[in-house]
Amino acid sequence: MKHLKKIGFFSVLLLIAAAVFFIWFFFRTWPLRFHAEFDSFFGKGNWKQVSSETKESFMYSVYHRSSISSLSKNRPGLFHEWDIAFTNRSGETEIWTISDHTMRINQDKYWLLSPNRYSARQALTLELMDLSSYMAGDQVLDEILGTILSDREADCIDAYISYRHGNPPPGMYSRLIREPWFTVDRITAAEYLQTDLYDFYLRILAYNYKVEKLTPGEQAHLFGSLEEIEEALQEAFGEYADYDIYLGEGYAAEFSGNKAAQGQF
Known part of the structure; x- marks a missing residue:
């Protein structure tokens, strides 16, 4: 009887330990914790986690306390990255790396009740916004600038x-x-420019070190295309057109249409 009680006691301890481990693993693993959000953003059945990695941060540290005082010191904090594969709107497979690094830096900086502190869900949205902002920009590059400029x-x-x-x-991400x-x-540059959630605009930037590798004729054509690019953007986005263009020294332009976000943020 005593033997059975011991087995039962250790079984309960094992179950408790397993439950604690699962809860810990669940909350630190975003593709598991936010499975519904990933389904909503990427499409149910359209994404999968292909790898994950834990890394040391150079941006924040944690204090490690040891029973040996000489070993107590600040150590690099840890963060996690997950590679998510999905099929994009063109039918091609893409891989995005989503990280909780920004959240950990933010939560290290701001205390629990600070209005500037991100929740995990808000930090995930920030990651998706940052990655999708380049996706929206690539669409502009392909569909608008690509008709004006050479490859x-x-x-x-x-x-x-x-x-x-x-x-x-942080509240903006909850709404986004x-x-x-x-x-x-569904994300496009037009959706970002038309939303009143925040003052989004389109940034078009030519890198000098790349431009220098063009032939003189290609450079002249690139710089001379500024007006045509502006006209194409204003035609594409209408009164919501809002952009900042830099093609080189002396070849830059800014514009905000009548309906571009003008509120206080």
């Missing part, structure tokens, strides 16, 4: 969605993830 000229340029007025407040257009199939 070599276009290869000198990055196009992406950025924002003014500093980092958005509920937007019906915030999915990998």
